Amino acid sequence: MSLLGLSAVGAYAWNSTVERNPAPQVSFEDPLPSTAATPETRPAPSSSSTVTPTSVAVGPTGTCLESAESAGAAREAPSERPPWLTLHFSPRVSTASLVLISGAASEAREAFGEAGAVGVHVYCDIEEYAAGLRISSEEASRRIGERRFASILLSDIRIYGPSYERQTTADRRRIIYHEYFHAVQHSLSRNRSARGDLERPVWLIEGSAKFFESSMTQRELEAFRRSEVRRWAALPELSTFIDGAGSDAEFGPEVYRLGSVASDYLVTKYGRDRLQHDFWAALATTDWRSAFLQVFGISVDEFYADFETYRTTLRP
Numbered sequence: 001m002s003l004l005g006l007s008a009v010g011a012y013a014w015n016s017t018v019e020r021n022p023a024p025q026v027s028f029e030d031p032l033p034s035t036a037a038t039p040e041t042r043p044a045p046s047s048s049s050t051v052t053p054t055s056v057a058v059g060p061t062g063t064c065l066e067s068a069e070s071a072g073a074a075r076e077a078p079s080e081r082p083p084w085l086t087l088h089f090s091p092r093v094s095t096a097s098l099v100l101i102s103g104a105a106s107e108a109r110e111a112f113g114e115a116g117a118v119g120v121h122v123y124c125d126i127e128e129y130a131a132g133l134r135i136s137s138e139e140a141s142r143r144i145g146e147r148r149f150a151s152i153l154l155s156d157i158r159i160y161g162p163s164y165e166r167q168t169t170a171d172r173r174r175i176i177y178h179e180y181f182h183a184v185q186h187s188l189s190r191n192r193s194a195r196g197d198l199e200r201p202v203w204l205i206e207g208s209a210k211f212f213e214s215s216m217t218q219r220e221l222e223a224f225r226r227s228e229v230r231r232w233a234a235l236p237e238l239s240t241f242i243d244g245a246g247s248d249a250e251f252g253p254e255v256y257r258l259g260s261v262a263s264d265y266l267v268t269k270y271g272r273d274r275l276q277h278d279f280w281a282a283l284a285t286t287d288w289r290s291a292f293l294q295v296f297g298i299s300v301d302e303f304y305a306d307f308e309t310y311r312t313t314l315r316p
């Protein structure tokens with residue numbers, strides 16, 4: 001389980017509506033929060049479509065549908081959808097998944113703000129998932145085996161359906177919240193948060209996404225603080241979780257863990273809007289250290305020192 005710091009993914013998938021940007025882009029490969037996923041390698045028919053079901057109840061968790069009849073049923077879903085959201089999915093993706101994804105994306109937009117046009121691609125087949133990420137099938141299988149089956153490239157969220165559909169409903173929603181928050185980061189920063197040629201604070205990019213996915217309600221936020229806001233004494237300082245500008249760093253789950261504690265601290269101390277919106281908007285026109293100083297009123301190095309002091313007050 002790790003974050004791909006600098007990706008070979010540089011091309012764009014079909015039906016993408018995002019603004020083209022010639023700079024290298026980073027595809028975030030986010031680890032999943034619960035039970036292990038099993039790669040599925042059976043080839044399947046597929047296509048893309050832009051249907052957003054809106055009124056079908058979410059049923060029990062299943063995997064990508066297996067019969068053509070079921071696939072047909074899924075594709076007859078109601079076609080009303082928010083204009084900013086486009087779903088691209090294999091015919092084998094269950095209607096329940098599409099309803100859940102559409103609903104969660106709308107909730108995320110309500111909570112985090114607009115991110116422009118957002119696409120969600122759900123694949124039932126490893127070859128297609130690999131093609132969407134512009135990686136080999138072997139690499140796709142490896143990532144799926146490490147529970148990295150959701151990612152975002154600019155404003156296009158890509159999901160490997162068989163693994164996704166095995167998650168709990170709560171986790172499936174959280175995955176969408178998380179990836180949507182990355183879409184907000186990219187949109188506000190004019191994709192500078194995704195530029196592989198710029199130095200980027202991965203602790204802040206991933207930490208804030210984890211924090212906000214965990215704070216949709218006060219109850220979830222309290223649960224997050226109970227379980228996650230700890231000293232994490234074995235983890236290195238935040239300053240080690242930086243990538244970009246030619247480096248090819250990969251970070252494991254620790255970047256989410258410590259980054260979300262730091263994000264919680266920033267929100268508590270400076271207010272939610274600055275981390276949810278202002279920092280990413282400032283990043284559109286300057287480097288991340290300048291944006292940080294501008295928005296939070298202290299330098300990154302001052303914050304690192306402050307955070308280390310705060311960290312010692314947390315329970316182990």
Ligand SMILES: [Zn+2]
Nearest residue numbers: 028030206209
């Ligand atoms: Zn992420």
